[in-house]
Amino acid sequence: MPSAATGPAHRKPDPAGAETGAAFFDVDNTLMRGASLFHVGRKMYQRGAFRMRDVAGFAIKQGKFLWRGENLKDIQSVRDTAMALGAGLMVTDVKALGEEVYDEIIASKIWPGTRALADQHLRAGRKVWLVTATPLTVAEVIADRLGLDGALGTVAEISDGAYTGALVGEILHGPAKAYAVAELAKLEGLELENCWAYSDSYNDVPLLSLVGNPVAINPDARLRRHARDRNWPIYDFRSGRKAATLGLKAATGAGAVYGLWRGVHKFRGPRG
Numbered sequence: 324m325p326s327a328a329t330g331p332a333h334r335k336p337d338p339a340g341a342e343t344g345a346a347f348f349d350v351d352n353t354l355m356r357g358a359s360l361f362h363v364g365r366k367m368y369q370r371g372a373f374r375m376r377d378v379a380g381f382a383i384k385q386g387k388f389l390w391r392g393e394n395l396k397d398i399q400s401v402r403d404t405a406m407a408l409g410a411g412l413m414v415t416d417v418k419a420l421g422e423e424v425y426d427e428i429i430a431s432k433i434w435p436g437t438r439a440l441a442d443q444h445l446r447a448g449r450k451v452w453l454v455t456a457t458p459l460t461v462a463e464v465i466a467d468r469l470g471l472d473g474a475l476g477t478v479a480e481i482s483d484g485a486y487t488g489a490l491v492g493e494i495l496h497g498p499a500k501a502y503a504v505a506e507l508a509k510l511e512g513l514e515l516e517n518c519w520a521y522s523d524s525y526n527d528v529p530l531l532s533l534v535g536n537p538v539a540i541n542p543d544a545r546l547r548r549h550a551r552d553r554n555w556p557i558y559d560f561r562s563g564r565k566a567a568t569l570g571l572k573a574a575t576g577a578g579a580v581y582g583l584w585r586g587v588h589k590f591r592g593p594r595g
Contacts, residue, residue: 342448343512343513343514343517344449344513344514344517344518344519345444345449345450345451345452345472345508345511345513345518345519346440346441346444346449346450346451346452346518346519346520346521347451347452347453347454347504347518347519347520347521347530347534348437348441348451348452348453348454348520348521348522349453349454349455349500349521349522349523349524349527349530349540350453350455350457350462350465351455351456351457351523352523352524352540352541353434353437353521353522353523353524353540353541354433354434354437354438354441354453354465354521355429355432355433355434355465356432356434356561357432359424359429359455359457359461359462359465360457360458360461362424362428362429363420363421363424363458363461410486410487410488411485411486411488412485412486413484413485414460414481414484414485414486415484417458417460417461417486418460418463418464421460421461421464421465422464422468424461425464425465425468426468429465430468433469434540434541434560435560436540436558436560437521437540437558437560438469440521440538440558441469441471444519445470445471449519450472450473450511451471451472452466452471452472452473452474452475452504452507453465453466453471453473453474453475453476454474454475454476454495454500454503454504454520454530455474455475455476455477455495456476456477456494456495456496457476457477458476458477458478458479459474459475459476459477459478459479460476460479461476462474462475462476463476475495475500475503475504475507476495477490477494477495477496478490478491478492478495479491496526497526497527497529498529500527500529500530501529501530501532501533504518504520504530504533504534505533515533515534515535516534516535517535517536518533518534518535518536519534519535519536519537519538520533520534520536520537520538521538521539521540522539522540522542522546523539523540523541523542523543523546524542524543524546525542525543525545525546525549527546528546528549531555537550537553537555537556538555538556538557538558539555539556539557539558540557540558540559540560541558541559541560541561542557542559
């Protein structure tokens with residue numbers, strides 16, 4: 324099992340592997356602190372699209388999310404509320420709103436360590452995708468702002484350039500993420516054994532188990548135990564938390580060390 328000293332910063336890029344590999348990042352609590360949809364909802368309230376009680380409901384679920392991690396019931400509730408309130412909104416307006424929210428709020432909530440890992444893969448020539456339950460329009464804005472290759476997100480139905488309030492398929496959550504990534508891998512000619520996946524939630528174990536290089540970022544309690552049992556790498560960028568790396572197999576780019584150390588409160592090797 325490699326030690327922290329032989330982790331990602333000390334491996335040379337593998338151009339051949341990069342051609343068939345990619346990295347997939349969850350967004351909420353993995354790439355950024357908190358839930359991206361909450362900030363979009365708050366901005367929509369400021370524009371008069373939501374009532375105060377709707378915002379209060381979003382805020383309560385945001386607090387739960389930050390405290391205990393991802394909960395499918397809460398995600399579905401937020402989704403249903405957002406979809407209903409978003410019915411009739413123009414896609415171009417929501418995209419512009421997403422860009423505004425990113426610049427004003429989300430950019431400051433990106434974890435530097437997670438950003439460094441994504442940049443690491445880009446420098447190695449791998450494609451980097453976001454995979455999130457966040458609406459696709461918002462996820463694409465985040466991916467674009469970070470210079471990533473694309474995003475897989477929850478798809479809302481559109482008619483005549485406006486949202487109908489319905490979904491195309493289901494929310495991209497849990498096993499649905501693994502399925503979406505497997506389909507993308509076929510289209511892109513990727514070898515899943517050469518791919519990475521990053522998430523904070525036990526709900527994403529199907530996605531993490533799909534790839535050859537699963538990594539837990541700011542994990543909830545169940546994912547932390549699951550990752551430790553399987554010797555998966557763990558990074559924790561939350562303030563006041565200890566961070567551990569458990570045998571990170573391979574990534575690339577010495578420049579990532581600085582970003583990782585800035586994002587981590589404490590960095591220590593694997594437990595014996």
